[in-house]
Amino acid sequence: xxxxxxxxxLELAAVYLLLRHGLWRVYASLSLYVTWLxxxxxxxxxxxxxxxxxYPSYYWHSDSIDIVLRLLVVWEVFxxxxxxxxxxxxxxxxxxxxxxxxxxxxxxxxxxGYQNYASLRSVHLALDRSFGFVQAVMILGTLLMAxxxxxxxxxxxxxIALAFGGWVSLSTANNAMADLTNSFLPxxxxxxxxxxxxxxAVWIWALWVYEPNPPIMESDAAALSQxxxxxxxxxxxxxxxxxx
Amino acid sequence: MINVTLFAILGLVLFGSFIFIALQGGRKKxxxxxxxxxxxxxxxxxEGSSFANARRLLDDTDYQTLCSNPDLRKLAEKLRRERKQLxxxxxxxxxxxxxxxxxxxxxxxxxxxxxxxxxxxSTLQALAMSFALLVFIxxxxxxxxxxxxxxxxxxxxxxxxxxSKGAAxxxxxxxxxxxxxxxxxxxxxxx
Numbered sequence: 001x002x003x004x005x006x007x008x009x010l011e012l013a014a015v016y017l018l019l020r021h022g023l024w025r026v027y028a029s030l031s032l033y034v035t036w037l038x039x040x041x042x043x044x045x046x047x048x049x050x051x052x053x054x055y056p057s058y059y060w061h062s063d064s065i066d067i068v069l070r071l072l073v074v075w076e077v078f079x080x081x082x083x084x085x086x087x088x089x090x091x092x093x094x095x096x097x098x099x100x101x102x103x104x105x106x107x108x109x110x111x112x113g114y115q116n117y118a119s120l121r122s123v124h125l126a127l128d129r130s131f132g133f134v135q136a137v138m139i140l141g142t143l144l145m146a147x148x149x150x151x152x153x154x155x156x157x158x159x160i161a162l163a164f165g166g167w168v169s170l171s172t173a174n175n176a177m178a179d180l181t182n183s184f185l186p187x188x189x190x191x192x193x194x195x196x197x198x199x200x201a202v203w204i205w206a207l208w209v210y211e212p213n214p215p216i217m218e219s220d221a222a223a224l225s226q227x228x229x230x231x232x233x234x235x236x237x238x239x240x241x242x243x244x
Numbered sequence: 245m246i247n248v249t250l251f252a253i254l255g256l257v258l259f260g261s262f263i264f265i266a267l268q269g270g271r272k273k274x275x276x277x278x279x280x281x282x283x284x285x286x287x288x289x290x291e292g293s294s295f296a297n298a299r300r301l302l303d304d305t306d307y308q309t310l311c312s313n314p315d316l317r318k319l320a321e322k323l324r325r326e327r328k329q330l331x332x333x334x335x336x337x338x339x340x341x342x343x344x345x346x347x348x349x350x351x352x353x354x355x356x357x358x359x360x361x362x363x364x365x366s367t368l369q370a371l372a373m374s375f376a377l378l379v380f381i382x383x384x385x386x387x388x389x390x391x392x393x394x395x396x397x398x399x400x401x402x403x404x405x406x407x408s409k410g411a412a413x414x415x416x417x418x419x420x421x422x423x424x425x426x427x428x429x430x431x432x433x434x435x
Binding site: 020022023025110129132139140143166169170172173174176179208210211212 | 247248249251252253254255256258259261262263265266279356357358416417418419421422
C-alpha cells in the first residue's frame with residue numbers, strides 16, 4: 001500500500017514537472033505515458049480500496065495496456081536522440097524502423113510460442129517479458145547508436161532512457177524467474193513495484209531542470225563530398241598496396 | 245522452460261548494460277547550447293562586446309610613427325587623447341553590458357527558470373570581480389594612457405563573453421519555444 005501511494009505521488013509530481021514551463025510540448029509522448037500512469041494507477045488504487053473482488057483482473061488488464069503504451073517512451077527517446085529533419089534521422093530511421101518491426105514480430109512470436117500458461121498471471125507475465133525485453137533492446141540500441149555517432153545526451157533524455165531501460169529489463173528478468181519457480185513470487189511482488197518507484201524517482205530528478213539534448217552539429221555537403229573524395233583515395237591506395 | 249530461462253538471463257544482462265552506461269557518466273556540464281548563446285545576444289543589445297576593433301583601438305603603431313617625427317608630436321598627443329576617450333567609452337559600455345547581462349539573468353530566475361543558490365552566488369562573485377577589474381583598467385588608462393596595458397584591456401571584452409555564456413546556460417533551461425515570450429517580456433521590462 002505504501003509503495004502504491006508513493007508511486008501515485010511520484011507520478012503526480014512527474015505530471016507537474018512536465019506541465020511546468022511547458023515541458024509537455026517538448027516531451028509529448030512521454031507526457032502521454034505519464035498521464036496514463038497517473039490515471040491508471042489512481043483508478044487501480046480506487047478499485048483496490050472499494051472493489052477488491054475485481055482488483056486482480058483489473059490489474060492484469062491495465063498492465064497489458066501499459067505494455068503497449070510503454071512504446072511511447074521508446075519513441076520519445078529515439079525521437080529526442082535523432083530529431084526529425086536531422087541527417088542522422090534520415091540515415092538511420094529506415095533501418096532502425098525495420099529492426100524495430102522485426103523486434104516486435106519477435107516479441108509476438110515468443111509470446112504466442114509460450115504454450116504452458118498455467119494461469120491468467122502467466123499469460124500477462126509472458127506478454128510483459130516478451131515486450132519488456134524488446135523495449136529494453138530498443139532503448140539500449142538507441143543509446144549505443146547515439147554513442148557510436150557521438151550524439152550527446154541532456155539530463156532529461158538520459159535520465160528517462162536509463163531509468164526506463166533499467167526498469168523494463170529488470171522486470172523482464174524478474175517475471176521470467178517468477179514463472180520459472182513459484183518460490184520467486186514473493187520477491188516479484190516487491191521487486192517490480194520497488195523498481196518502478198525508483199524509475200519514477202529518477203524521472204523526477206531528470207525532469208527537475210530543463211536540459212534537452214544538445215543540437216547535433218551537422219557538416220555541410222561540401223565537407224561530406226571532400227570526405228568522400230579522401231575516403232575513396234584512401235581505399236584505392238589501400239587496394240594498390242594489397243594488390244600491387 | 246528454455247525460453248523463460250533465456251529471458252531471465254537476457255533481462256539481467258540488459259539491466260547490467262544500463263547500469264554500466266549510467267555509471268559511465270553523461271556529457272560535460274556547464275557548456276551552453278550555441279542556440280541559447282545566439283538567443284541571448286539577440287535578446288540583449290550588447291554594445292561593448294559587439295565592438296570588434298579593440299585590437300586596432302589599443303594598437304600604438306600610429307602613435308609611435310607620429311611621435312618619431314618632432315613636427316607631428318602635437319598631432320600624436322591629440323591622437324592619444326582621442327584614443328583614451330574612445331577606450332574609456334568602450335570600457336564603460338562593457339560595464340553596462342555586464343550589468344545588463346546580470347539583470348537579464350535575474351529576470352530569468354525571477355520568472356521561474358531553475359537555478360541553484362551556488363550558481364547565483366558564483367555569478368555575483370564573477371560580476372563583482374569583473375567590475376572591479378574594469379574599474380582598475382579604467383583607472384590605469386586615465387593615469388598612464390590607453391597604450392600602457394593593451395593586453396589586459398583587450399581581454400576585458402572576454403569578461404562580458406563569459407557572463408553572456410552564464411546567461412545562456414540559464415536561458416537554455418527553458419524550451420526554445422518560450423524564448424520569444426522571454427524576449428517580449430524583457431523588452432517590456434526594459435522600456
